Amino acid sequence: MKKSHGDKLKPSDDVTQMSRKGAIARSRSIDHQLNEEREKREKEIQLLILGGGGSGKTTFMKQLRLHYGDKFPDEERRLWRPHVFQNVVDAFHRIISNMEVLGEEIKSDEGKASAQELNRLYPKMCYQRLLALENGIHASPKKNRDQLLLDLPSEVIKLQKDPGVKASYATRNRYPLRLSEAEEYFLNDFERICAPSYLPTIKDILFLRKPTVGVQEMCLTINSLNYRVIDVAGQKSQRNKWIHFFEGVTAVIFFVSLSGFNEMLEEDSTMNNLRDSLQTFQEMTHNQYLTKTDVMLFLNKHDLFMEKMKRFRLAETFPEFRGHNTPDDALGFIKDEFYRRAPPGKSLYTHVSCAINVDLMKTIIENVLQILVDINLRRTGLM
CATH class of the missing domain: 3.40.50.300 (P-loop containing nucleotide triphosphate hydrolases)
Structure with missing residues (x-):
């Protein structure tokens, strides 16, 4: 017997129809998600x-x-100053180490005192120590590596003027412990970096060594x-x-x-x-x-x-x-x-x-x- 247009759907018919609609909606949602994921993959390169x-x-x-x-931008370039100064400090540590290996001496009393003070205040930064500091291991609660170097240390400026250090650096090709490209670059532009208004240039940032x-x-x-x-x-x-x-x-x-x-x-x-x-x-x-x-x-x-x-x-x-x-x-x-x-x-x-x-x-x-x-x-x- 056929249903007339006035007949109502049975409850079971309602459930079946709703179930079909739900399945279709879920299927469309899944297809939409898959399409979005595919488009995302097509547009993302790792x-x-x-x-x-x-x-x-x-x-x-x-x-x-x-x-x-x-x-x-300029506001960020200012944040690179401490890393430039650290490269310069690392360079002087390396020069002093090479002078010791080669039996060369720091000539002036002021230079010798500055070398001792540099070692005390700004110890040589090997990779293992850098890793420890970056991870917060053995780091000072008051001063971290960057805070120490907001300005170029006066000890470095005094060492740069020492005749023995100058003579040694002039013949650095003999160094058994080579200076990095970044260290040489910044030492060759030392006066510019010493300026109170110093702001790292793009070239400085490219040269800078920060593991x-x-x-x-x-x-x-x-x-x-x-x-x-x-x-x-x-x-x-x-x-x-x-x-x-x-x-x-x-x-x-x-x-x-x-x-x-x-x-x-x-x-x-x-x-x-x-x-x-x-x-x-x-x-x-x-x-x-x-x-x-x-x-x-x-x-x-x-x-x-x-x-x-x-x-x-x-x-x-x-x-x-x-x-x-x-x-x-x-x-x-x-x-x-x-x-x-x-x-x-x-x-x-x-x-x-x-x-x-x-x-x-x-x-x-x-x-x-x-x-x-x-x-x-x-x-x-x-x-």
């Missing part, structure tokens, strides 16, 4: 920056901010794509944190210090810097979570590498090198050593860089961004 300490990772992050971020402790993250939006860039500390004791960021990453940039071919690690004086990078690169590229992840290899500090090749022989620390001691032959050998350690068929994009060079890095970063867009399109099935 970039992981890895490499040993001092290889240039943090400088690359600064270049990203300079070209695509807030360009370091990454833990994880630094930066988010940028470039051409409608969201970039999440992660810089993880590169010292050997910190590398156990790397694996936590491997899964889901779009690409990895691995930084290498080319000039480290004849240097030992700061945190391990028995390990050659470049050999450590080769070993770490091999372990990283063979990790199970990165088997399908593209890797960009940045052979950085090319400017320092070129200078060093004039004074040192690559074969002295890499006897397996059989080429001429020229930058081209040496660079070709180093590239081959990295490619030889990567898994067969691994996608590698190589850039020879100088992370402090603004114009060069602008071009390289543009190239990197295009590669990342192509990788992301391929990963999301749109290419």
Whole structure:
């Protein structure tokens, strides 16, 4: 018997109809969420920056901010003053250490007193002590590292005037404990940094050495794509944190210090810097979570590498090198050593860089961004 239009639906019919509507609504909601998640993945690129300490990772992050971020406004640049002063203090500690090793003396009584006071008030900052201070271990409740250096210490200014220190620094190429690029840069511009009105320039910030402790993250939006860039500390004791960021990453940039071919690690004086990078690169590229992840290899500090090749022989620390001691032959050998350690068929994009060079890095970063867009399109099935 057919129902007339005036017949009412039974309660069971109401429940069935509501259930169907609910199922349709849930299905649409799930589809909507999936579409949103897919669109989010298509628009988000996760970039992981890895490499040993001092290889240039943090400088690359600064270049990203300079070209695509807030360009370091004046109010923030003031906050970099203590870190510049710490680089200068570290430089004088290193000069004094080298003078002791070489049997050289501080000439003036005022200079000798200043050296003692510098050691007492601003002890040498090794990486382990920096890590402890950053984590709040053994830190003074009244003064932390940055508060101590709101101004350049007078002890440093007195030491800089000492004839013995001046003579030693003039022949610093003999130093067994080399000064970092940042330390030399700031010492060569000492008078400007001493000025009471000193405000770090963009170039100062790029040169400045401040080891990454833990994880630094930066988010940028470039051409409608969201970039999440992660810089993880590169010292050997910190590398156990790397694996936590491997899964889901779009690409990895691995930084290498080319000039480290004849240097030992700061945190391990028995390990050659470049050999450590080769070993770490091999372990990283063979990790199970990165088997399908593209890797960009940045052979950085090319400017320092070129200078060093004039004074040192690559074969002295890499006897397996059989080429001429020229930058081209040496660079070709180093590239081959990295490619030889990567898994067969691994996608590698190589850039020879100088992370402090603004114009060069602008071009390289543009190239990197295009590669990342192509990788992301391929990963999301749109290419």
